[in-house]
Amino acid sequence: MKKSIIKVNNLVKRFGNVTAVDGISFDMHEGDITGLLGPNGAGKTTTIQMILDVITPTSGEIRIFDLDMKHHREEILSKTNFSSPYVTLPNSLKVWENLNVFAGLYGVRNSGAKIKELVEQFDLVDSLSKLTSKLSTGQLTRLNLVKALLNDPRLLLLDEPTASLDPDIADRVQHMLLKIRKEKGITILYTSHNMKEVEALCDRVIFINHGKIVDDGTPADLVKKYGHEDLNDVFLHIARSDSK
């Protein structure tokens, strides 16, 4: 039986009168790639932020690696990482400086070799001495992913990692993620609005709307269940069902 990586139980987050996350429960096991999907404002980012201990839940429980964040924050976050195009690395630092700083923050041993290995894998060797501000969007996404893999995480949270990438680079990133999962067995929680990408990448998807889980299953099962052509239509069906 695969190890439990995330266990979320009846998680609630209220901001004043607004309920952003409304009693969701789910779990993830080692090596799973799970898509957390839903329209803007559905509660995906709030859920990810609560898993990362950046937002305090109103109620409910989150256990990661079967540990609770309150007492094991350092242990959990040293084996977890995160990437989002909306959270940037400092533009005013060079690429190698940024990676060196984050290697230090994660306590990466033999950080020089680790950085070298990852920048080779993500084709960023020539960018190491450049200022981060000089990188293209595709290079920035790859740099964010290098940062996210520096500590050999067991759990990776990716918030729309391919947003604003052209299809070629988005496809390459997808393949890199599948390769990393295969080689290292990383568990990935993934949000994206690109349903084709989700179908290609995720073993399972959780649809969330108005803070509640509205469906959960493999992409193929959900397409079949809703009687649509693909996951994009399922997304539209779910997103528009409450407005009918």
Next chain:
Amino acid sequence: MKFYRVKALLMRNLYLYKRSLPRIMDILYWPVMELLIWGFLSVYLEKLNFGGVSVVTVLLGGILFWELLSRAQGAVSVAFLEDVWERNFLNIFVTPLKTIELLAAWFLIGLVRIVLVGIVAGGLAFLFYKFNIFTFGIYLIPFVLNLLLFGWIAGLFAIGIILRYGSSAQIIAWGILFLIQPFVAVFYPVSALPQSIQWICWILPPTYVFEGMRTVLATGVLPFRDFLLAAGTNAIYLVLVVWFFFRMFARVKEKGLLLKLD
């Protein structure tokens, strides 16, 4: 506390300083300008002869100490703001970094800047005005440490406010010390102020530092009472500001404001 994480944050700032002219100017340019303006003014006033009082000593001592205080406060606030401006704060907070390590890194950044300001401004004061603040160095060090501590306290208070009320409160980071400047006896003794407001001076740790500094420069003797009162009031403010910071940080996490800081 893991020193390698503190070191990583320190490096994050030092990488930036080594090639950023505005940041180097922030450390060196303003202290030098202040020193030149006030220094030449005090040389001029000295010539007017105010009954044997050394105007150079009083004004230059004041300006040097004030610069140490304001640069220490600025260093802490700017170290935090750098990550706000770069939208990097979330990346930092999802690492295993403990809040206490973050505070230690900010404190060390303040220390680095205060040493740089001390060397440059102190050197220039000697070069231009033959004013050697290091003559009484051993006695002034306890006061300098108290200034560094209060600068850090003020910086942390400003960070707590910015965290809670957002980037629009950034003005606090630049103006907070000027709110207290008239009351902490930088250029004149507390006795020069009206009796009715002197109590404000005595609840502020830098007052004891500036009063003590003048005593050291005038007599060469360490006023132990001033030192103890500076350290004692600083200790109270330190406890309060750390409590305030953790409280603000908890509120920010409750309200989900970390993502909105930019």
